[in-house]
Amino acid sequence: xxxxxxxxxxxxxxxxxxxxxxxxxxxxxxxAAYGDHRPGPAWRSQLxxxxxxxxxxxxxxxxxxxxxxxxxxxxxxxxxREAYIYDLAVAEGARRRGIATGLIEALKPxxxxxxxxxxxxQADREDDPAIALYxxxxxxxxxxxxxxxx
Numbered sequence: 699x700x701x702x703x704x705x706x707x708x709x710x711x712x713x714x715x716x717x718x719x720x721x722x723x724x725x726x727x728x729x730a731a732y733g734d735h736r737p738g739p740a741w742r743s744q745l746x747x748x749x750x751x752x753x754x755x756x757x758x759x760x761x762x763x764x765x766x767x768x769x770x771x772x773x774x775x776x777x778x779r780e781a782y783i784y785d786l787a788v789a790e791g792a793r794r795r796g797i798a799t800g801l802i803e804a805l806k807p808x809x810x811x812x813x814x815x816x817x818x819x820q821a822d823r824e825d826d827p828a829i830a831l832y833x834x835x836x837x838x839x840x841x842x843x844x845x846x847x848x
Contacts, residue, residue, distance in 0.1 A: 702763060702797060704804045707753040709743045714755050717762035725787035749812065752781070754804050756788070756797045763792035766801040770812045781809035783819035786828075798831055 707714045716736075723732035737745065745751050749770070756764030767785045783805070788797045802817070809817055817836075820843060821828040832838070 700796065700800065702756050702758040702792075702795075702800075704754055704756045704764075704800055706804075706808070707746050707755060709746045711746065712739075712742070714762070715742055715746070715753070718753060718755055718765040718767070721762050721765050721789060722767075722785050722787050725789065726785075752805060752808050754801050756792075756801055758792070762789070764788040764797040764801055766805060768805055768809075768817075770809060770814060777813070779809070779812050779814040781805060781812075781814045781817040783817060786819070793827075799835065802835060 705714075707718065719732040719736060720729075723729035726732070746753060750772070752766070752768040752770065754766040754768075755762050765785070765787055766783060769782045769784060770779045771782055772779055783802070786798060786801060788795075805817060819832055821832055823829075829838075
């Protein structure tokens with residue numbers, strides 16, 4: 699039995715949202731991206747109330763030790779959705795305990811209830827632990843990712 703729990707963030711959960719951003723900033727070694735221009739209360743509230751956005755936090759004794767942010771994308775070719783894991787991280791001292799897998803497992807019923815038929819995620823070529831995790835849970839596809847400036 700794990701000594702941690704997972705919960706979905708809801709509107710008004712300022713502390714949980716801040717803890718998620720802090721965890722992502724530390725895990726991805728990019729505290730500026732997740733800390734310098736945080737969304738205000740109205741944005742956070744709308745985001746967390748949006749059924750197309752899922753924020754899950756794994757906690758141990760009230761401290762965030764893992765987090766997942768996902769989008770439930772409405773498809774156009776069929777009446778269904780796909781869940782896209784945008785960010786997933788586990789605090790360095792809490793790794794190798796099944797927390798990332800637990801977060802993905804917690805996303806599955808949420809995605810299924812929204813009509814999603816698949817969860818997809820991207821990983822950097824150099825991120826061997828993420829690649830190993832995702833390969834164990836699903837089918838690997840080789841794709842190119844392009845960022846197009848707006």
